[in-house]
Structure formats: structure tokens, C-alpha cells
Amino acid sequence: MNTIPVRVAVADTIAQDIRLLKLEANDGSSLPGWKPGSHIDLHLGQGITRQYSLCGPQGDTSAYQVAVKLEPQSRGGSKYVHESLKVGSELLISPPRNHFEMKADAGHTLLVAGGIGITPIISMARELAEKRQQFELLYFTRSEHHAAFREELEGGPLGESCKLLCGLERDDVEEALEGALDDRYDGSQLYLCGPKPFMDTVRAVAVRCGWPDEAVHFEYFAGAEPVGQGEQTSFDLKLARSGKTVTIPANKTIVDVLREEGVEVETSCEQGVCGTCVARVLDGTPEHHDCFLTSQEQARGDCMAVCISRSKSRLLVLDL
Structure with a gap:
């Protein structure tokens, strides 16, 4: 796979345990364009490659932005980003790829994010707001301190369509989801991202509320636990x-x-x-x-x- 040499131009903590990296090409050239839902690979050394969603301004090809949550059971990726990368650090990245692209003709779009799953979702929200298309964003976080991009999501054009839901118990999460998913507009599309248990809950509520499979789009971020494999045979x-x-x-x-x-x-x-x-x-x-x-x-x-x-x-x- 082709790779792009980049350097870390900015490394900021934007929420508890969440670090934002701004990456610029080493030679100062423009980076490939991308669409909301895209991700890049970060080659972090020692054979570690991790994927992170692009979450910066879509039209800015002078740099890419990714936000990385420090995982308690990190296998090396998020720990390396938080502890080893600093301004000036150099690494290789992949060109953007997109397995989570939005449909262009949705009459109404519901965006649902849990925790660090906000990273691909916020790019979608920005594009929908810019195009003045109808959307609603539900962002579930452990607390206000854990909410990335909080100022942007609570103000401006995104704030009008965003609900920040902090510290809810499981039953309250399901109640909030049912309230948003129960009345589906014709042609509505649902996009969701977050930890696997949260995603499973959202998808189950969507089924109960009658959302067809083809209207539900999701992306598990790389920190999610893979589906259990049970007893394996050769x-x-x-x-x-x-x-x-x-x-x-x-x-x-x-x-x-x-x-x-x-x-x-x-x-x-x-x-x-x-x-x-x-x-x-x-x-x-x-x-x-x-x-x-x-x-x-x-x-x-x-x-x-x-x-x-x-x-x-x-x-x-x-x-x-």
C-alpha cells in the first residue's frame, strides 16, 4: 500500500483521555481529498498499524486531523499516540479510505455517536449543516469532560441539531434512542459509531423501531472488541x-x-x-x-x- 510521510504539527488534549493530532505532509504538499466517514492508517512503528477516522475540516488538504482515545487495555496503538507522539514526530500514514460514506439523497439523517465514535460522525454533521440538510445528532458520553468537540457541538450550526447526553444509565440510553428512532421519516438514514456494546444497543433499538437494514449504517472503531470466536477447529x-x-x-x-x-x-x-x-x-x-x-x-x-x-x-x- 502507498504511504505518505507526515509530521505531527499539533498534539492537543481535547477531552479526558482524548488526544487530537494534526498531521502535515513532510514535504509541505497537499494531502489527498476525502469525504466524511473516511479513515487513515497510522503506522506507529514496531509493526503497529491503527486506523483512525478523519475529523478535521473536510476541505483542508494542508493537514489531516485524528482524535485518539487512550484505551485502558491498549495493545500499543493508543498508548503510543498518547505517550510517544509529540509535535515534530514523523510517521507514515495511508491515503484515506471510506467504508462509511453517507448517502447523498437522504431526506433526513440521524447521527448517533458513543464516546470516541464521534470522530467520523462530526464530519458528517458538518457536511449536512453546510448543505442545510435535515439531521439530528445524538452524542452519548460518560461525562461532559469526556466529550470531544464539545464547544463546536454545543454552538453554531451543529448545536442547533445536536443533543449531548452525558452519564446515562443503560435504560436511559435506550429510552433516549427510542425517542429519536421511533418516528422515522420516509427516506431517513441512520449512521452510528462507537464501542461495540453501545452499537449493539443502538442497532437493537433500530430493529424494534422498524428501521430497515438498508437504512442503518455503522462503523465499529478499531478499539472495539472483536466478536467472540468460541471453540475453534482446524x-x-x-x-x-x-x-x-x-x-x-x-x-x-x-x-x-x-x-x-x-x-x-x-x-x-x-x-x-x-x-x-x-x-x-x-x-x-x-x-x-x-x-x-x-x-x-x-x-x-x-x-x-x-x-x-x-x-x-x-x-x-x-x-x-
Whole structure:
């Protein structure tokens, strides 16, 4: 994958445990344009690559902005950002990718964010406000001190459509969601992002309120826990392009084995969140453990995230 050398121009704490980085190209050139919902990879050294949503001004290609929450159980990414990166630090990033793009023709848009899930959502809110399109934003946080972009969300054009909901218990969260989701406008679209338990709650409420699957769009941020894999068994994997067959043992992923065999597979989060490693299934039945594919895509069984998913059938054939 192509990478872009950048330097940290700004590193500010914008809420409790949330650090905002402003990244500029080392050579001073403009960065690629992007749309709300886009993310970039940060290559943080020691083989650590993490994805973060772009959350700065969309039209500003002189720099990218990402906001990173320090995770208590950090596997190295957020801890590195908070403790090792400072103004002047240099690193590599990927060009923007977007698996969470807004539909252009929505009559009304409901945006729901939990915690650090506000990062892709705020970019969407800015674009909708700029285009004077109808939207409502619900932002759930542990407290006001944990709310990123609070001043912007409580004032100006975003403040008119934003509700900041702090410190609610689970039942209160569901009540607030039901109040927002119960009366759906024709053509309304729902976009949500946040920790997995929160996302699961929002999606469950959306189902109860009659929202069709095609109107519900979501993105799990990379800090979410991957879906539990339960008891794993070994299976055989055939690579259709070369005809090679390998065995995937219970204690290794498809990506682990393919790398051992010298087969390169592009990955990023390796948690089943980003979709970078999704491959086409030609034969066999995948056992999905990702958070990226929709329920319809998982049910079709014609693609899978090879970084985390496995096989229900003894033989799985992939277009690799």
C-alpha cells in the first residue's frame, strides 16, 4: 500500500483521555481529498498499524486531523499516540479510505455517536449543516469532560441539531434512542459509531423501531472488541489462483498461515473492523467473526474478513 510521510504539527488534549493530532505532509504538499466517514492508517512503528477516522475540516488538504482515545487495555496503538507522539514526530500514514460514506439523497439523517465514535460522525454533521440538510445528532458520553468537540457541538450550526447526553444509565440510553428512532421519516438514514456494546444497543433499538437494514449504517472503531470466536477447529484453505492448499490450525488465523507460506494479504486493523482484508469466497461456508460486513453480506457467504473469520466447512476456497 502507498504511504505518505507526515509530521505531527499539533498534539492537543481535547477531552479526558482524548488526544487530537494534526498531521502535515513532510514535504509541505497537499494531502489527498476525502469525504466524511473516511479513515487513515497510522503506522506507529514496531509493526503497529491503527486506523483512525478523519475529523478535521473536510476541505483542508494542508493537514489531516485524528482524535485518539487512550484505551485502558491498549495493545500499543493508543498508548503510543498518547505517550510517544509529540509535535515534530514523523510517521507514515495511508491515503484515506471510506467504508462509511453517507448517502447523498437522504431526506433526513440521524447521527448517533458513543464516546470516541464521534470522530467520523462530526464530519458528517458538518457536511449536512453546510448543505442545510435535515439531521439530528445524538452524542452519548460518560461525562461532559469526556466529550470531544464539545464547544463546536454545543454552538453554531451543529448545536442547533445536536443533543449531548452525558452519564446515562443503560435504560436511559435506550429510552433516549427510542425517542429519536421511533418516528422515522420516509427516506431517513441512520449512521452510528462507537464501542461495540453501545452499537449493539443502538442497532437493537433500530430493529424494534422498524428501521430497515438498508437504512442503518455503522462503523465499529478499531478499539472495539472483536466478536467472540468460541471453540475453534482446524480447516483446509485452498487458494484458487495458485491451487495451493494449506491447513489453518485452531490456534492461528488465515492471515497468520498465509504469511508463513509467503502469501501477502493486505491487512490493517486485524480485528475484523476495517474491511481491508475482505476476500471473495468461491466455495465453502465462512464462519464470520468480523464487525465490518453487514448481516446480509455475512448471510450470502460470498466474502469474508480473513484476518479474524474462519470456516464452518472442512474446505474453504478463496479468490487469493
